[in-house]
Amino acid sequence: MGLVRKQQPEPETAPPLDTGELIRKLDDPDPEQRREAALELAGEPDAVPELLARVGLETQPRVRDAMLTTLAGHDTEAVAAGLAVHLASDEAGLRTAVAEALATMPLSVPGLLPDLLAAPDHDVRVMTAMVLADLPTPEARSWLVRMITDDTHPNVVTAAIDALLPAATAEHVPVLEAAARRFPDDPFLQFTVRAALPGLAGTQ
Amino acid sequence: MAGATSAGAGLSDADFDRFTEYFYKRTGIHFTHAKRYFVDKRVETCIRSSPYDTFASWFAALRMDKPDMLQELINELTVNETYFLREDYQFDAMLNTVLPKALAARGGVNRIAGPIKILSLPCSTGEEPYSIALRLLEEWDQIDHVDVEIHGADIDSDVLAKAAHASYGARSLARVPKAWVNKYFTPVGSGRYQVDEGIRSAVTLHKVNVCDTAAMRAFRDFDVIFCRNVLIYFDELSSRRAAENLYGALRPGGHLFLGHSESMSRISPIFTPTRLPEGIVYQRPTGAK
Amino acid sequence: MTRVLVVDDAATVRLYHTSLLREAGFEVAEAANGLEAVEAAMIDSYDLFVVDVNMPKMNGYTCVETLRSETVGTAAPVLMISTEDRPGDADRAYQAGANLYLVKPVSAERLVRVATMLTTGKGPDA
Numbered sequence: 001m002g003l004v005r006k007q008q009p010e011p012e013t014a015p016p017l018d019t020g021e022l023i024r025k026l027d028d029p030d031p032e033q034r035r036e037a038a039l040e041l042a043g044e045p046d047a048v049p050e051l052l053a054r055v056g057l058e059t060q061p062r063v064r065d066a067m068l069t070t071l072a073g074h075d076t077e078a079v080a081a082g083l084a085v086h087l088a089s090d091e092a093g094l095r096t097a098v099a100e101a102l103a104t105m106p107l108s109v110p111g112l113l114p115d116l117l118a119a120p121d122h123d124v125r126v127m128t129a130m131v132l133a134d135l136p137t138p139e140a141r142s143w144l145v146r147m148i149t150d151d152t153h154p155n156v157v158t159a160a161i162d163a164l165l166p167a168a169t170a171e172h173v174p175v176l177e178a179a180a181r182r183f184p185d186d187p188f189l190q191f192t193v194r195a196a197l198p199g200l201a202g203t204q
Numbered sequence: 205m206a207g208a209t210s211a212g213a214g215l216s217d218a219d220f221d222r223f224t225e226y227f228y229k230r231t232g233i234h235f236t237h238a239k240r241y242f243v244d245k246r247v248e249t250c251i252r253s254s255p256y257d258t259f260a261s262w263f264a265a266l267r268m269d270k271p272d273m274l275q276e277l278i279n280e281l282t283v284n285e286t287y288f289l290r291e292d293y294q295f296d297a298m299l300n301t302v303l304p305k306a307l308a309a310r311g312g313v314n315r316i317a318g319p320i321k322i323l324s325l326p327c328s329t330g331e332e333p334y335s336i337a338l339r340l341l342e343e344w345d346q347i348d349h350v351d352v353e354i355h356g357a358d359i360d361s362d363v364l365a366k367a368a369h370a371s372y373g374a375r376s377l378a379r380v381p382k383a384w385v386n387k388y389f390t391p392v393g394s395g396r397y398q399v400d401e402g403i404r405s406a407v408t409l410h411k412v413n414v415c416d417t418a419a420m421r422a423f424r425d426f427d428v429i430f431c432r433n434v435l436i437y438f439d440e441l442s443s444r445r446a447a448e449n450l451y452g453a454l455r456p457g458g459h460l461f462l463g464h465s466e467s468m469s470r471i472s473p474i475f476t477p478t479r480l481p482e483g484i485v486y487q488r489p490t491g492a493k
Numbered sequence: 494m495t496r497v498l499v500v501d502d503a504a505t506v507r508l509y510h511t512s513l514l515r516e517a518g519f520e521v522a523e524a525a526n527g528l529e530a531v532e533a534a535m536i537d538s539y540d541l542f543v544v545d546v547n548m549p550k551m552n553g554y555t556c557v558e559t560l561r562s563e564t565v566g567t568a569a570p571v572l573m574i575s576t577e578d579r580p581g582d583a584d585r586a587y588q589a590g591a592n593l594y595l596v597k598p599v600s601a602e603r604l605v606r607v608a609t610m611l612t613t614g615k616g617p618d619a
Contacts, residue, residue, distance in 0.1 A: 002341070002347055002351050002352070003340065003341065003354065003402075003406035003407075004406060005352045005405055005406050006353050006355070016418060016421070020220075024548070030332070035436050039417045039445070039448050039449070039452070040418065061473070061555075065444070065473070065474060069441065069448060072441055090579060090581070092547060092552040092554050092555075092585075093552050094548070094550060094553070096549055096552045099549070100549045100550075103440075104439075106441050123576065123579070125579055129307055130502075130549075136267065136268050138264075139266070154598065155576040155598075158505070158597075159503065159576070160556065161505065162503040162506065165504070167264070167267060168259065173295075174261060186598050187598055187600050187601060188505075188509050192508075192509060193507050195505075195508060195509075195512075199217070199218030225504060229525070244526050398561060452541040468528070468534055469526060469528035469529040469531075469551075470529075470550070471550075472550070473527075473528050477531060477532050478535075478564075479536065484532055484535065
């Protein structure tokens with residue numbers, strides 16, 4: 001009793017499974033088995049289509065998060081496109097989790113933006129602004145300016161303004177002023193632009 | 205310069221707000237205007253040591269996820285010092301609440317199968333795992349009735365070598381009661397004291413990267429994990445993966461302590477936050493869900 | 494004083510709701526996602542939660558469910574405010590445990606009126 005050293009010999013950890021076995025584990029009835037398999041498939045290109053096929057169907061948020069952690073590690077067009085379809089999901093947990101994953105994929109997300117900005121569903125465009133808020137690429141600002149300038153839905157414009165503001169400078173003042181003129185009846189948008197302008201005046 | 209953006213002039217109000225919002229989002233650490241002078245000075249230091257000459261250009265680069273810049277910034281803005289019994293209130297929480305709960309969940313003293321397992325990750329030069337050992341030996345009333353395994357893990361083999369040697373100077377030991385030093389340490393010259401063999405040999409040290417899922421598979425069924433002041437350094441995906449790996453290392457119902465200014469709410473929702481008298485601790489849920 | 498927790502990942506929305514409620518005499522704290530709100534509610538008690546839907550780490554529905562679950566166990570009123578106006582969204586909010594679901598944008602008068610009604614039980618419906 002008391003402090004003891006790890007017992008020797010230690011109970012051996014099971015040997016690592018190969019990719020095929022891990023992919024089969026993605027369909028295990030035990031969510032913890034699925035979660036572990038999804039994580040252990042990190043960096044395995046053969047697993048990407050399997051994970052993409054399951055991420056929208058997975059019912060356990062913990063398993064879905066693990067799948068998204070592994071998928072986001074592949075910053076490729078196929079993964080970004082496969083995930084972006086879920087921005088339109090009716091399930092809030094899925095669409096927000098996917099937006100978070102996409103926000104960590106600066107190489108592949110810009111290629112999807114022309115389509116996402118043209119999505120007929122304004123909720124998809126709101127989610128796109130959420131992605132751009134955290135996407136670590138210099139391009140994000142110009143995409144957000146485009147949304148603020150061109151989008152016809154006030155909730156998309158306010159989401160894009162929120163995403164732009166942390167990185168906004170004096171050069172964005174006219175962009176914000178123009179948005180305020182376009183939506184004179186949106187109280188939140190009016191408030192937000194009025195509150196932001198004084199802080200931007202002296203920035204570069 | 206207009207807008208007070210050059211190093212030396214302090215940040216403008218708007219820059220300060222943008223900066224603290226960003227830092228909060230990135231690390232979960234919030235600086236109010238009361239810390240204005242401190243933040244201004246430390247940010248200026250970072251700008252000066254960077255290739256950028258204005259706040260705006262430095263901040264723009266930082267926001268593009270430059271890991272080195274963020275690390276330097278966090279080092280400047282946080283106390284990154286390791287010593288015995290640091291953030292001791294968390295060890296209080298472990299002794300008062302977490303270990304009794306763990307013991308009860310595993311059937312109590314008489315029926316528990318296998319040891320109580322505690323992991324310190326990153327363990328750095330060993331102050332944390334040895335602090336845990338000292339407090340258990342001195343203050344846990346069940347220590348003579350239960351087996352306890354303490355593990356320390358770090359990615360850096362240099363600090364692990366120091367942890368294995370376990371000799372410390374006065375500064376590191378400042379908070380250890382004199383009686384404990386006399387009882388568990390041996391003077392080794394130059395004002396340094398070495399942790400006794402009995403404790404050193406009871407603490408198992410490992411080299412591991414917490415973001416490496418395959419390597420972290422070796423860590424299983426821990427009752428308690430201390431993972432303090434490290435996740436703030438990781439980018440979004442790495443901190444998520446680290447959290448997932450720590451989840452896998454805990455037994456269901458096991459407890460995770462983060463540093464006192466850290467929160468899992470910026471990293472991952474997989475743990476259940478639990479309020480203890482000493483603060484918030486994170487639990488791996490017990491249910492199948 | 495009546496204490497409100499404003500939960501939204503958008504800093505601009507937090508500022509808007511916080512300013513309006515403070516002007517109306519409420520004491521307001523903020524949380525930037527559902528999980529932060531859960532932690533805040535474990536440490537302090539609130540008389541009203543104003544919760545967004547689309548948030549990272551923990552969305553609004555899960556947040557409200559957790560606030561109502563034994564993890565937090567608050568019975569304080571919850572107002573959900575969302576950009577979403579799909580069929581079924583309001584039902585989902587009420588299932589989670591919200592008391593009222595509104596679609597953005599919400600005018601200053603309406604927000605204050607609803608907050609007052611939910612915290613005092615008085616006044617006409619929004």
